[in-house]
Amino acid sequence: MSGDCGGALPPKALEGLKLFNDKRFFEAHEALEDAWREERDSIRNLYQGILQAAVTYFHISRGNYEGGIKMHERCMKLLKDYPDVCRGINVGKLKRDLEAVNAELKRLGEERAGEFDPSLFKELEWNERRLWLCDLCGTQMVEKNCKITCPNCGNRFDCSDLNLHFD
Numbered sequence: 308m309s310g311d312c313g314g315a316l317p318p319k320a321l322e323g324l325k326l327f328n329d330k331r332f333f334e335a336h337e338a339l340e341d342a343w344r345e346e347r348d349s350i351r352n353l354y355q356g357i358l359q360a361a362v363t364y365f366h367i368s369r370g371n372y373e374g375g376i377k378m379h380e381r382c383m384k385l386l387k388d389y390p391d392v393c394r395g396i397n398v399g400k401l402k403r404d405l406e407a408v409n410a411e412l413k414r415l416g417e418e419r420a421g422e423f424d425p426s427l428f429k430e431l432e433w434n435e436r437r438l439w440l441c442d443l444c445g446t447q448m449v450e451k452n453c454k455i456t457c458p459n460c461g462n463r464f465d466c467s468d469l470n471l472h473f474d
């Protein structure tokens with residue numbers, strides 16, 4: 308089970324994605340581990356997969372050939388069943404980037420792993436959804452076509468009402 312791809316990302320996961328794109332792979336791994344630990348749904352496997360992508364890049368950036376190959380394998384096992392977009396994250400692109408990195412690492416081989424070009428560590432892409440919490444019951448609300456609805460108590464408003472607060 309790959310879990311529900313429709314929801315929003317929790318703050319810790321978002322933090323991990325941003326750190327990943329800053330090429331701070333160790334810190335990205337820590338933030339994603341927090342997101343993974345706090346999640347009970349099977350969507351936690353997605354966070355773990357991206358976490359392992361960060362660890363793969365971390366190993367390779369330190370010239371660790373064996374670590375990079377092994378972690379890539381574990382990572383692809385977790386990510387392979389996810390659709391191209393899940394939780395707004397472009398998982399398809401991540402998988403292609405990981406395969407390109409793995410192919411280049413294998414081409415270099417163990418002897419020359421230290422020469423790996425870090426510009427091949429491509430950025431993650433995602434659509435950041437705003438996370439709404441119901442002011443009546445605290446449940447996470449669902450945004451669709453500018454209508455924001457609480458699945459628990461039915462509280463709803465229109466996103467155009469909110470712009471007044473945010474502008």
Ligand SMILES: [Zn+2]
Nearest residue numbers: 441444457460
């Ligand atoms: Zn509510």
